Amino acid sequence: MSSSSRAPVVAPNRVLRACLYATLLVFAVYYLLPLYVMVMNSLKTLDEIRQGNMLAPPREWTVKPWGDAWSRAQIGVEATGLRPYFINSVLMVVPAVTISTVLGALNGYVLTKWTFRGANVVFALILLSCFIPFQIVLIPSARVLGFLGISGTTAGLVLIHIAYGIGFTTLFFRNYYASFPTELIRAAQIDGAGFFRIFWSILLPSSGPILAVSAIWQFTNIWNDFLFGASFGDFDSIPMTVALNNLVSSSSGVKEYNVHFAGAILAALPTLLVYVLSGRYFVRGLTAGAVKG
């Protein structure tokens, strides 16, 4: 083979490449700017914010707004900061995500590997719940929570979020398990494994990517939910999002913008962390099944 034929068939166009990178850079800055503004202003004193120039870094760095937002800011009647509400959110999110994911996985397992007459109808009905707007179910939900005697409690919020989450988690797991080889289930049946044993020993260990997808999706939605928290939350069950709103929109006293910025970042941090830590599974899980590995 002659040396000339080793040259790349298409020569890289340096100008085009530069334009591409410049565009990407502009968009990256565009998306990161709000985060930059929030972080910078949360580290300034209130006086410095009042002087204007939101984009400038702090002349005098301080972490006091973070401390205030976490444990001292006035929210509602007491000056507790966001901490108790953060704990409320955690107490709500962890069981809601866990239970809705497990139920979704079981639904997906049954709908693909133990199909029965009318399985597709059942799946369509479960899927329909993904498309019902939150507002429509507020009154019926309130009635149900009242009937069960758990209105205004964290348990009540957990129940609502599970009910709403099952549609999505079922969709995720059904589509993932649809491409899971049925012969494996049959082999396990011949080995003597029962319904739950197959689920636990064969299916779940192969479900890593889709478990991550379901957990991230559910975590983000439930953590960020405002409507249900505002509608069904009570003093000891109000989630972080509602508390942040109360903090920012309180009409008494001075508006402590630096504390508000710090509080908003605190409220957004868990979802950000979850995505950074398991985001690569998210992408892998969403594309799994499209190409059989």
Add this chain to the structure above:
Amino acid sequence: MSFLQIRDLEKSFGGLRVLKGLNIEIDAGGFLVLVGPSGCGKSTLLNAIAGLETIDGGDILLEGRSLTGLRPSARDMAMVFQSYALYPNMTVARNIAFGMEIRGVPKAERERAVRDVAETLQIGHLLKRRPSQLSGGQRQRVAMGRALVRSPRVFLFDEPLSNLDAKLRVDMRTEIKRLHQRLGATIVYVTHDQVEAMTLATHIAVLRDGALQQFATPVEIYNDPANLFVADFMGSPSMNLIPAVVERDGDGLVISMTRAREDALRLRVPQGLRRLYDGLGGRVGEEVIFGMRPEAIGEAAEAGDGDGGGVVSGECEIELVEPAGSDTYAVTTLGGVEVTARLRAESGVTAASRHVLTFALDRSVYFAPKDGTRLA
């Protein structure tokens, strides 16, 4: 009494009958091969035996006791799947031991059993690996190990070799045959490969569209096919099936096949072949399908040479010669179809020339063109 008995078995999916009243039985230690084109119901039948598929009629009996209603694990059968179906999250050792683990077999006993099986199949060095780290042939061995470790009453194989490359397939085929001989196990084996069926089976059941075409030993299936479908499906290269007309010549019968650009080839049926006279005597003037295995057509030096017994000869135009190392295949056209003769490797036959071929009519079979039923 038969060891495994399938009685009037019926199975439908929706309104579609996929198994139509099957009756098959084999003795302990038998090697039953279910063979047929795809969609013939052979895998459904295997799944029904395993208990993975319910049945809609008839019964399956093992040692005289009905298996109906028994869960797959309660039937004491082991199955090897086409895709091997190894648990991807478990090591090879755990894959093999999983069934015992569920049955609560103590750990020490499990480990000993796994070691024994690993030694039999020469997979000892793979025990700690995961299925994804194995080659196709190794996965196949592990899948067999998982079946062997149970010492079940029946082994079920669902096209176990179809995912292997040609060389490995032949090796594993030999290995399965050897295992069967050594263990004396009863095996039901599904394949669409008729060579596998011929080489492995003690009995073959040929299926088509859910109906049993023939159930017999490989030799019978090969030499004495029950109908046109079996004759065509079994054997490689396949049987020559030549449109021919039965004619009367004096007190004898003649099989006449048209040829392009020359007179029909007329083969006089020797008087000794009572089978042919009985089957074809009433069909004079009718068209039949004349079936000859390639090896039943041979080569003779000149016309009349080699005649005698059930063998007759005729001169044919050889169109094509295909040396295949061990044999040489010669192709001519009779009755409008290509006819292959299997000759010796050192045969002097050359293409585009005339040679005398011998036809062993004692090994010929005849079918009705309309429905493929056997005439003689």
